[in-house]
Structure formats: C-alpha cells, structure tokens
C-alpha cells in the first residue's frame with residue numbers, strides 16, 4: 209500500500225536509507241525537516257507494517273517543476289514493480305500540487321534507475337559534473353506532467369481526433 213509518510217515512519221526511513229545508499233544518505237534530521245516544514249511530499253510503500261520503499265518530492269515556491277529528490281526500494285523487495293508504482297504515485301501527487309513537470313538527478317552509473325526513468329517517460333537534458341561525494345557525475349532527467357484524462361474525456365478526445 210502506498211501512503212503519505214508520517215513521523216512514526218522516521219526510524220524505518222532512516223534504516224531503509226542507510227541500507228540502500230552507500231553515500232549521500234538523507235539523515236534523520238533531514239527526514240524530520242521534510243516531514244514537518246519542508247515543501248515536500250514523502251510517500252512510502254508499506255506491506256505487513258514494513259516499509260518497502262519511499263519516494264520524495266520537493267517543491268519550490270516560484271517553480272512549476274517538482275523535483276524527485278530521492279527514490280529507494282529496499283534490496284529484498286526490488287524488481288517487483290514497487291519503484292514504478294511509487295514513481296507513478298509521486299507523479300500523481302506532483303500533478304495534484306499543480307506541477308508542470310518532474311525533474312531529477314541520478315548517478316551516471318545507476319543503470320537500473322536510468323532504465324526505470326526512461327521507461328516512465330523521463331528524458332535526459334543535461335549533466336552535473338562532479339556532483340556526488342565520490343565525484344561521480346549526475347544525469348539530469350525530466351518528464352512533463354500532462355493532465356490525466358478521465359475515461360469519458362478519452363472517448364471524447366478519440367471521437368474528436370477521428371472526426
């Protein structure tokens with residue numbers, strides 16, 4: 209089940225973070241800030257009271273873009289579609305806040321994440337050199353967020369296109 213995170217998830221979030229990233233971890237303090245005062249949306253996937261992953265979006269007051277700040281699925285729950293589902297839920301949440309697109313950065317050597325983002329419609333548009341603590345470059349990707357059409361709108365749209 210995907211749901212918004214709350215302060216009772218802090219311990220599990222920190223554990224998940226340290227288990228799944230070798231460097232550039234988000235600290236407990238950062239998660240606390242993001243959950244309380246940050247202009248952010250933090251979604252978690254939970255099953256049987258265990259957090260299997262999270263997606264974190266940040267917003268800036270004068271920007272129409274949401275930033276996917278982090279996405280992580282616990283090792284033992286990978287390759288089951290949870291990353292894809294969390295990313296789709298994060299995009300819906302960004303749409304709900306009126307964002308026009310989602311931008312993100314990822315390590316140049318993170319092929320699994322690059323594949324996921326490509327499949328979900330993200331396109332590369334730039335590079336940040338020497339971006340991470342170990343000097344790895346970051347790829348920048350973006351996806352425009354078009355409004356999701358409801359079923360009835362889709363029929364009307366198809367009829368309009370066909371006529």
Ligand SMILES: CC(C)(COP(=O)(O)OP(=O)(O)OC[C@H]1O[C@@H](n2cnc3c(N)ncnc32)[C@H](O)[C@@H]1OP(=O)(O)O)[C@@H](O)C(=O)NCCC(=O)NCCS
Nearest residue numbers: 279280281286287288289290291292313314320321323324
């Ligand atoms: C990247 C990550 C979020 C993917 O999560 P996941 O739940 O395993 O991914 P999914 O099962 O939803 O896979 C969706 C698609 O991603 C791609 N993908 C996922 N893992 C992959 C891998 N190891 N190698 C290649 N492609 C992969 C595939 O295209 C897959 O689609 P398919 O199943 O139709 O082939 C996960 O590996 C992770 O948490 N990694 C560590 C943290 C990280 O790198 N986060 C991203 C920071 S930018």
